Amino acid sequence: MSRVNGSVWVRLAMVVGVAGGVCAQEAREAARLSLEKWMEAQQVLSREEQEWRVGRELLQERIDLVRREAEALKERIAQTQREKAETAAQLAELKARNEVLKGGVKPLLSDIKLLELRTLAVLPWTPEPVRMRVAPLSQRIPANPAETKLGLSERYQNVIGTLNELNKATRELSVSGEVRKLADGRQVEATVFYIGLSQAYYVNEKSGVAGIGKLGPLGTWMWEERNELTGPVSEVLGIYRGERPANYVSLPVTVK
Secondary structure, eight states: HHHHHHHHHHHHHHHHHHHHHHHHHHHHHHHHHHHHHHHHHHHHHHHHHHHHHHHHHHHHHHHHHHHHHHHHHHHHHHHHHHHHHHHEEEHHHHHHHHHHHHHHHHHHHHHHHHHHHHHHGGGGGHHHHHHHHHHHHHHOSSSGGGGGOHHHHHHHHHHHHHHHHHHHTTTEEEEEEEEOOTTTTTTEEEEEEEETTTEEEETTTTTTEEEEEEEEEEEEEEEEEOOOOOOOOHHHHHHTTTSOOOOEEEEEEEEO
């Protein structure tokens, strides 16, 4: 009986030992798997934490960029408002000046109309070569100031330019070729030179014809045949053209 019981206990111990070994191995395996899962979880957490940090930094950079852009936009808006206020002030000043100028233009318009009419009235009294010289300007002066489309400044330029040329002509000699009618009814080509705007002489040396011209009371030129002046007038023309040496020449002059 005792042997039988001893054998049973041995077997039982062996079974328990084997079972215990199996349980220990399973426990180690379970622990290993748990450790691996924990390590995987830690890696995932670390990776997510790193991604979160990077995402947070990117988000912060974007926030800072938007903040800077917002501040720059505010500054631009403030600058635009300042410029708008300055522009409005300048515009108001320009409008005020414009009103002042409008008030000053009215008398100028009245003056230029009178100047244009007087200038055109003077032109027929001037020698033909002088009229031809000022024609590019004088032709732009309107005969009817009320119908002109020219600007005020241009109208003044035309009048002033014409009057300046006329003023120069009063101190100059003007020479032209013209046809003069003689006392016997003949017509002869003559060289005419004008002294200023009111005295003139003509000559045809080959024909022995000469004369004096003076401005009449109605703006027309009156011519008097004075053939005895052929020599002196021819001499003056020769000096003017540089064909003869300078010299004093006596010619009759009518002064009024």
